Amino acid sequence: MKLFETLKKGAVAAASSYKLILLIWATTMVSAIAVGYPLKSFLNIIFGNSMAMERFTDGFDIGLAGDIGRPLGGLMAAVSAGTLLYSFIGLLIMTFFAGGLFRRFTMSWGGLTVSEFLKASANNFIPFLKLALIMMLVIGAFTFIIIGLPVIIIMAVSGRNMPGGTSLYPLWAVWALGMPVWIFVADASRRWIAATGSRKTFRAIGAGFRALKEKFWLSYGTVLVVVLINSAFIAIAFWYAITKTPDRGIMIFLFFLFTQLLVILRLFMKAWRYASVCEAGSSR
Amino acid sequence: MRKCILVLMLAVPFAMSGQIVVDAPLSDRLTGYDINAVLNPESHIVSGSMSAWWVNNSSQPVAEAMMHMYLNAFSSNKTSFSSGGRWTASGDEGWGWVKIRTMTDDEGNDLSGSMNYVSPDDGNEDDRTVLRLDLPEPVEPGDTLKLMITFDSRLPSPIVRTGYADDFFFVAQWFPKFGVYETAGMRQREADGWNCHQFHPHSEFYANHSVYNVSVTLPDEYVAGSGGKLIEEIDLGNNLKKVVWRAEDIVDFAWTAWPEYKVLTRKWKNVDITLLTSEKGLSKADAQFEAVMYALEYLGEKVGPYPWPHLTFVDPPIIGAGSGGMEYTTLFTSMGGGVVPSFLKISEMVTIHEFGHAYFMGIMASNEFEEPWLDEGINSYWEQRIVDHYYGNGYGLLRLSFLKISDTDQGRLGYIASPSRSVSTNDLPSWMYPHNTYSMMSYNKAATWLHTLEGIIGTATMDDVFREYYRRWSFRHPSGQDFIAVVNDVVRKEHGDSFGENMNWFFDQVLYGNGICDYRLSGITVKKIRSYSGVIDGDSVTYTSSDRKSDTLYLSRVSIERIGEVTLPLEILIGFDNGDEVMETWDGKGSYKDFEYTGTRQAVWAKIDPLDKLDLDVNRINNSWAEKPKHPASRRMMDKLVFYMQMLISIFTI
Numbered sequence: 054m055k056l057f058e059t060l061k062k063g064a065v066a067a068a069s070s071y072k073l074i075l076l077i078w079a080t081t082m083v084s085a086i087a088v089g090y091p092l093k094s095f096l097n098i099i100f101g102n103s104m105a106m107e108r109f110t111d112g113f114d115i116g117l118a119g120d121i122g123r124p125l126g127g128l129m130a131a132v133s134a135g136t137l138l139y140s141f142i143g144l145l146i147m148t149f150f151a152g153g154l155f156r157r158f159t160m161s162w163g164g165l166t167v168s169e170f171l172k173a174s175a176n177n178f179i180p181f182l183k184l185a186l187i188m189m190l191v192i193g194a195f196t197f198i199i200i201g202l203p204v205i206i207i208m209a210v211s212g213r214n215m216p217g218g219t220s221l222y223p224l225w226a227v228w229a230l231g232m233p234v235w236i237f238v239a240d241a242s243r244r245w246i247a248a249t250g251s252r253k254t255f256r257a258i259g260a261g262f263r264a265l266k267e268k269f270w271l272s273y274g275t276v277l278v279v280v281l282i283n284s285a286f287i288a289i290a291f292w293y294a295i296t297k298t299p300d301r302g303i304m305i306f307l308f309f310l311f312t313q314l315l316v317i318l319r320l321f322m323k324a325w326r327y328a329s330v331c332e333a334g335s336s337r
Numbered sequence: 338m339r340k341c342i343l344v345l346m347l348a349v350p351f352a353m354s355g356q357i358v359v360d361a362p363l364s365d366r367l368t369g370y371d372i373n374a375v376l377n378p379e380s381h382i383v384s385g386s387m388s389a390w391w392v393n394n395s396s397q398p399v400a401e402a403m404m405h406m407y408l409n410a411f412s413s414n415k416t417s418f419s420s421g422g423r424w425t426a427s428g429d430e431g432w433g434w435v436k437i438r439t440m441t442d443d444e445g446n447d448l449s450g451s452m453n454y455v456s457p458d459d460g461n462e463d464d465r466t467v468l469r470l471d472l473p474e475p476v477e478p479g480d481t482l483k484l485m486i487t488f489d490s491r492l493p494s495p496i497v498r499t500g501y502a503d504d505f506f507f508v509a510q511w512f513p514k515f516g517v518y519e520t521a522g523m524r525q526r527e528a529d530g531w532n533c534h535q536f537h538p539h540s541e542f543y544a545n546h547s548v549y550n551v552s553v554t555l556p557d558e559y560v561a562g563s564g565g566k567l568i569e570e571i572d573l574g575n576n577l578k579k580v581v582w583r584a585e586d587i588v589d590f591a592w593t594a595w596p597e598y599k600v601l602t603r604k605w606k607n608v609d610i611t612l613l614t615s616e617k618g619l620s621k622a623d624a625q626f627e628a629v630m631y632a633l634e635y636l637g638e639k640v641g642p643y644p645w646p647h648l649t650f651v652d653p654p655i656i657g658a659g660s661g662g663m664e665y666t667t668l669f670t671s672m673g674g675g676v677v678p679s680f681l682k683i684s685e686m687v688t689i690h691e692f693g694h695a696y697f698m699g700i701m702a703s704n705e706f707e708e709p710w711l712d713e714g715i716n717s718y719w720e721q722r723i724v725d726h727y728y729g730n731g732y733g734l735l736r737l738s739f740l741k742i743s744d745t746d747q748g749r750l751g752y753i754a755s756p757s758r759s760v761s762t763n764d765l766p767s768w769m770y771p772h773n774t775y776s777m778m779s780y781n782k783a784a785t786w787l788h789t790l791e792g793i794i795g796t797a798t799m800d801d802v803f804r805e806y807y808r809r810w811s812f813r814h815p816s817g818q819d820f821i822a823v824v825n826d827v828v829r830k831e832h833g834d835s836f837g838e839n840m841n842w843f844f845d846q847v848l849y850g851n852g853i854c855d856y857r858l859s860g861i862t863v864k865k866i867r868s869y870s871g872v873i874d875g876d877s878v879t880y881t882s883s884d885r886k887s888d889t890l891y892l893s894r895v896s897i898e899r900i901g902e903v904t905l906p907l908e909i910l911i912g913f914d915n916g917d918e919v920m921e922t923w924d925g926k927g928s929y930k931d932f933e934y935t936g937t938r939q940a941v942w943a944k945i946d947p948l949d950k951l952d953l954d955v956n957r958i959n960n961s962w963a964e965k966p967k968h969p970a971s972r973r974m975m976d977k978l979v980f981y982m983q984m985l986i987s988i989f990t991i
């Protein structure tokens with residue numbers, strides 16, 4: 054019951070911060086288009102007056118890759134470099150705005166104006182960035198220990214190739230059950246920074262663990278539920294975006310709108326997790 | 338003369354020339370092998386005692402015999418096979434070889450003193466893959482040379498087609514085997530002689546259609562299969578068993594043994610099909626059977642009947658992957674071992690390809706050493722037709738809602754994307770292709786120009802070409818020239834001289850030439866005709882631009898350029914602003930061509946080869962031109978990229 058209450062309060066808090074979330078969305082979209090648009094132009098230049106792009110109407114025809122020839126290498130390199138660059142920008146953007154969101158969710162009442170939100174984001178940016186990097190490292194190490202190490206051991210012992218498919222399912226299950234712990238700690242640590250105004254990253258992580266220990270099942274359960282729902286949503290959103298191949302102007306525009314709507318929803322659902330963790334920490 | 342030899346030959350009183358598998362001999366059966374073999378899994382040595390025979394069907398006495406000793410290719414890293422670095426043994430246990438212990442003729446005369454290793458292709462003295470036997474007495478025309486040989490064959494590791502891995506054995510190219518004695522005229526040869534090449538890293542094989550009686554003794558926990566029909570399996574006690582097979586009219590005999598094989602059988606018409614696979618491969622078994630039946634159906638209908646009542650194929654496990662993707666006519670190996678996801682038709686493609694070799698060098702037994710395009714190119718062409726016909730609506734290899742590729746384009750891609758695509762002509766012996774272009778040339782380029790030939794002469798004529806090829810050359814040894822002669826005859830019969838006196842102009846460019854084919858639609862210009870005046874047929878004519886827009890005259894010019902050396906007849910489809918479409922043709926020979934249209938309509942787009950008949954054109958992007966091309970796909974791709982990037986940063990940034 055307490056779990057449900059927490060999730061509900063988190064959802065309400067996230068929903069009432071819609072202006073902030075739309076601001077985050079707009080920032081991600083503008084910066085992503087800034088990276089994506091030159092790639093579109095590049096492709097259009099390669100094809101020039103050719104009508105051959107008709108072959109991509111219902112999906113990418115790899116058979117045309119050889120005809121594109123050398124520029125394809127340049128295009129792939131540009132896509133990779135663009136994605137890498139955007140990952141870096143994206144890390145900064147998301148970390149920055151997380152600072153404002155956690156501030157918003159740790160306030161006992163009321164909202165934040167946009168300028169207050171940006172100010173809080175700026176204040177929390179450095180400790181949040183440190184924390185994000187540390188927690189990403191921790192999760193990377195966790196993944197290596199649970200999945201990578203056993204695979205290496207199995208390969209070394211049996212002298213065979215990589216064990217594939219279903220034989221790794223149990224390991225992935227353990228991994229998935231462990232993940233909410235790290236996510237909760239990351240969120241609770243940030244909650245602590247946002248609430249106390251302290252900039253001490255390691256003390257924040259300590260506080261995150263303490264929060265987890267205090268109310269383990271509520272904390273773990275909250276994150277598990279939100280993460281499961283988020284994962285299902287992400288899977289569906291990707292399935293939609295990957296498989297749909299609109300081929301006419303208006304349909305492509307609608308596709309763009311709909312995929313952006315999916316991004317907004319995803320941002321809401323992520324904020325829901327932040328808010329729920331903050332709720333779980335503050336509820337008595 | 339030839340007839341009398343044939344009669345003599347058929348009178349040869351060998352028990353092995355009887356009929357067990359097929360109703361009547363399919364081939365001349367100039368060679369045959371009776372082999373009793375024992376597999377020792379610990380030493381990975383197969384010990385055999387063999388009686389091998391060869392009939393001299395020439396009109397001259399023959400004083401020597403030539404045999405392939407393929408396994409010696411694996412005996413050191415100085416052989417012609419391994420010196421290129423394609424293969425090296427996995428430790429001392431991995432070297433392979435074949436040793437003749439004793440050799441006598443059928444009268445018991447010891448011949449072991451008259452054996453010499455020779456290296457006809459490259460003079461490499463460390464290569465012992467060809468054995469020459471100087472016979473004490475020549476074999477007279479019509480006579481039969483019979484050899485009694487005992488040998489030990491140690492299998493190599495890692496497996497390259499043949500070899501072992503743990504308790505998995507694939508035993509191929511494992512016994513001393515006759516070369517092909519070619520008579521003058523055969524494959525355009527000037528004088529009689531043996532055709533017996535060394536084993537090269539990039540070469541396959543060439544042999545007579547033979548009869549095989551093979552028995553293998555091995556531990557009884559092993560499951561074994563071969564290209565022969567299973568005659569019996571005898572329990573020998575002491576945990577040993579003996580498996581007896583017989584095969585008729587096939588060019589090679591291989592077998593495999595592994596304790597963990599799962600055996601499945603199906604029947605297609607009169608053909609008993611056996612699949613040997615692994616536990617993992619069971620999930621793919623239905624798809625594998627389906628693929629082989631598609632190939633049986635398609636080639637049976639378009640080329641000629643599959644003449645044997647049995648067929649065995651293997652989906653090797655991962656440890657035996659090196660044996661995958663190989664053909665021994667009534668036995669072949671697929672690939673994938675059940676680990677390829679089902680939307681990717683790689684295993685099916687390999688199954689169809691290797692089955693197809695039953696025709697292209699199994700039945701039409703061309704020389705794979707000397708003319709690899711004749712088996713790999715033709716067979717890839719058919720594989721691509723079959724895969725694209727049965728799977729994915731023309732996109733046989735991969736058809737997802739957002740990603741696709743046809744098998745035909747996969748082959749074409751290998752050719753057009755190769756920087757070395759013009760490095761040589763396409764008619765070289767397999768080991769002579771420079772810069773690692775053997776596969777690209779023999780498989781990809783050859784299949785691509787065969788599709789182009791189909792585009793030019795039409796699918797129905799192409800099918801008739803292969804029916805005639807089968808009719809003339811089944812169970813014989815055709816050359817490239819023989820294939821071209823069939824093409825010329827069939828095209829002439831069906832199309833007269835509409836493509837010229839013969840099709841040699843095509844083969845001269847694609848097979849015996851190294852040029853590339855590339856046509857370009859350089860653009861469309863439209864000019865408004867203001868006014869003109871002059872005299873036409875004695876009448877003076879004046880035209881003044883009308884004020885009414887619908888009456889305005891335009892001169893549209895569609896310009897095409899030939900960039901490549903290869904010239905092919907082309908079709909060009911031109912679209913006008915009023916919706917008209919006009920199909921034009923051009924012989925493709927000049928360096929450019931303009932099509933002009935005067936009228937109230939304006940040309941707005943044009944496409945060279947709109948039906949994609951000329952796969953050989955290395956750039957299809959420059960084949961079309963539109964005033965305002967629509968590129969909706971690039972917008973969609975950008976939208977997707979933007980979405981993926983936004984989602985990804987929301988995921989990985991905690």
Ligand SMILES: [Zn+2]
Nearest residue numbers: 690694713716
């Ligand atoms: Zn092949």
